[in-house]
Amino acid sequence: MANSDSLHPTSHRQRKYLGHKIVVAVLLYTLIVASLVTAVQIYRAYQSALGNLEQRFTEIENSYLPSLAAGLWSVDMPRIDTLLDGIAKIPDVGRLRLRGELNDAWERQHPEHLQILLERDFKIVYREGDDAYEIGVLHVELMAKDIHARMWETAQSIAITTSVSLLMSALFVLFVFRRWIGRHLEKTASYVQQLELNNLEQELFLDRPKSDERDELDLVVYAINSMRSRIYDDMRKRDILDTELALYREQLEQLVAERTADLQLKTKLLERKSEELVLQNRELDAYAHTVAHDLKQPVTNLMGASNLLNADNLELSAEKNRMLLMSIQQSSIKMHTIIDSLLLLARVRKDENLILEKISLEHTAREACQRMSALAIEKGAQIRFSGHWPRVMANEQWTEEVWVNYLSNAIKYGGVRPQIEIGVTDLANGFVKCWVKDSGAGLSIEQQEQLFKTFVQFGHSSADGHGLGLSIVQRIVYKLGGEVGYDTATPSGSVFWFTLRSA
Secondary structure, eight states: OOOHHHHHHSSSOOOOOOOHHHHHHHHHHHHHHHHHHHHHHHHHHHHHHHHHHHHHHHHHHHHHHHHHHHHHTTTTTTHHHHHHHHHHHHHHHHEEEEEETTTTEEEEEOOOOSSEEEEEEEEEEHHHHEEEEEEEEEEEESSSHHHHHHHHHHHHHHHHHHHHHHHHHOOOHHHHHHIIIIIHHHHHHHHHOOTTOOSSSOOOOOOOOOSSSSSSSHHHHHHHHHHHHHHHHHHHHHHHHHHHHHHHHHHHHHHHHHHHHHHHHHHHHHHHHHHHHEEEEEEHHHHHHHHHHHHHHHHHHHHHHHHHHHHOOOOOOHHHHHHOOOOHHHHHHHHHHHHHHHHHHHTTTOOOOOOOOEHHHHHHHHHHHHHHHHHHHHHHHEEEEEEEOOEEEEOOHHHHHHHHHHHHHHHSOOOSOOEEEEEEEEETSSSEEEEEEOOOOOOOHHOOOOOOOTTTHHHHHHHHHHHHHHHHHHHHHHHHHHHHEEEEEESOOEEEHHHHHHH
């Protein structure tokens, strides 16, 4: 809660008058304007002074240079010294340096000369008839002391005049504000502070001459009196409403409690259904990508064989036709098998009572290699089987899908001309570990943590990465009662594995 003294304008804390703020604002504004005007005036006076200083050079050039030329020509030393002394006495001249053609030099300097304002070199030329002889150079420096002093006196005069004007203006503004506004605002503030709910009948009046025209203070008084009247009416209406609200409060609290409990129950049900829908949507997306991925090769085979058979300008032997028809038949059978497999995948989440059977791991692995043969030839991959191949308790189509996903990843991301090894290792807990080893670069720790999550892909060599396939692998293997994982191969490469119960 805020301190009441900080909210009460008549507390022991020092009061800040609005008139003082207005005076300070007026002073600051006029001071800025006056400073700008003063700066402009001083600048113009400075430029005018510089123009006057240029006259010093003109005076020296017209009045002294011809005489100096004659003195140097005739080597009249007293005359030269007299001329230099005359130039040195000209106002604002700080230093003179005269150098003749024989490197003889004369110099004069004002004792207060510290800073150069303007300087100029004059060539001393002696003319005799139409001939001109350059016999020396006169260097003249004008000092800044006198012009700075004059500028400072001008600035002081303007500053004093401006300060006095500002002070008189501020005092007048303060008097006018206090007389016409300040005392009425204080009376209005005192009235508002003393206004209470049980004293709303008394109106606010200001000690001012009455006029038909209203100014801002009259509008403030009218607004406060209108507010007082509305508050008085609202207080009476509030008492009536409080009585009615008290009657409905208990019923409302009971109704809110019932509705809250019902809403919490419905919210939990909606959250559960929402999670199920999100999971279903992800699985549907995964199935759609899997269909496109697995059907690409047999569809390509069908299109190639059918194009060859339909070519008009291509004569094929009976043996070649038979081979193309057999390829079409095999591709159709493979497409049918893939579709049946995907239908099985779609039931992974729904089938609660999955019946497992004894299957041959080697058969499923070789079927997967056959499905990946075109991609293996394209990438120059070599696939080698290792170890013995026991029978396990699983689903044949689902197990083949796992091999296909692992082999696809090994071929695509196993480096240049991948060397792939697949095999099975017996475990002591009644399971077997099925693995696919490649010769690629391997994965980092961060990549391994994200490996089996949906839509995570670490390679760029193909659009059909293992971003979806590995999440499907995990879902299938978990349904079959096993586990999935990744190990770093020695000396390099990756090992993707899954476990199944031994038969």
